[in-house]
Amino acid sequence: MSDPPASIHEFDVSLICAYFAALERQGPGSPAVTVQALDFVDNLSAASRIADIGCGTGGQTMVLAAHTPARITGIDLFPDFIDRFNANSRTHGVHDRVTGRVGSMDDLPFAEAELDLIWSEGAIYNIGFARGINEWRRFLKPGGFLAVSEASWFTRERPEEIDRYWRAAYPEIDLVSTKVGQLEQAGYVPVAAFVLPEACWTDHFYAPQAAAQERFLRTHAGSEAAAELVAAQRHEAELYQKYKQFYGYAFYIGKKL
Structure with a gap:
């Protein structure tokens, strides 16, 4: 039996960036889910400040900008993502209040106490959920909100194959109830927690990758690493179809005490 494709984390970051820069979203989600999560956040005005941490190319950030008058700063480690983010901001006509900056989430x-809302879709795993919600809290005003989506188990028991895969890829994956408890321990009032619909994976994340993968392979013809990266993403999509009842993403919204 051949070994399964490598985890995404085992590839060179420049190659990962080149792959995902062509996509509107760099993780599972959808405009409808972004709006659903934002509905739990109140008192945002033109004077409010929002940070979208791990913003990628800004797919979800432009949705935020369309539904709130606040000023938004997107932060991402990859300059290519931020270049596309700022281009998207200009295209959407919100560049006067939506700006991307290269930076690290740590x-x-x-x-301190500068922000009204910290947003992070599918990115907090880069620093770790517990560390992120604790360290970022100081940037929120009293009564400010945190809204993050995070890989989560839906059941206490699951098949060994998917358990092994996710524990290798992201050891902090845990039950939704555990994540809500971590919010409480970090000094937030849990406002909401909900599971992202299947379409956030199939229609908004994996489907757009199909055409992007062919372009990526043509651009990187002859690159074994590029071929392995595409194989890894296809393997991840296959695992999701096989085991989606056991795991997915959940949105967690908390309010700073």
């Missing part, structure tokens, strides 16, 4: 360029 060294954020904000003052």
Whole structure:
């Protein structure tokens, strides 16, 4: 039996960036789910400040901009993502209040109690859920909100294949109830937690990758690493179809005490 394709985390970051830069979203989600999560956040105005951490190319950020008058700063480690983010901001006509900046989520360029809302879709795993919600809390004003989506188990028991895959890819994956408890321990009032619909994976994340993968392979013809990266993404999609009843993404919204 051949070994399964490598995890996404085993590839060179420049190759990962080149692959995902062509996509509107770099993780599972949808405009409808972004709006659904935003509906739990109140008191946002033109004076409010939002940070979208791990913003990628800004697919979800442009949805936020369409549904709130606040000023938004997107933060991402990859300059190519931020270039596309700022181009998207201009295309959507919101560049006067929506700006992308290159930066690291473990060294954020904000003052204490500066932000009304911290947003992060499918990205907090890069620093770890527990660490992220604890360290980012100081940037929120009292009564400010945190809204993040995170890989989560839906059941206490699951098949060994998918359990092994996710524990290797992201050891902090855990039950929804555990994540809500971590929010409480970090000093947030849990406002909402809900599971992202299947379409966030199939229609908005994996389907757009199909055409992008062919272009990526042509651009990187002859690259074994590029072929392995595509194989890894296809393997991940196959695992989701096989085991989607056991895991997925959930949105967690908390309010700073």
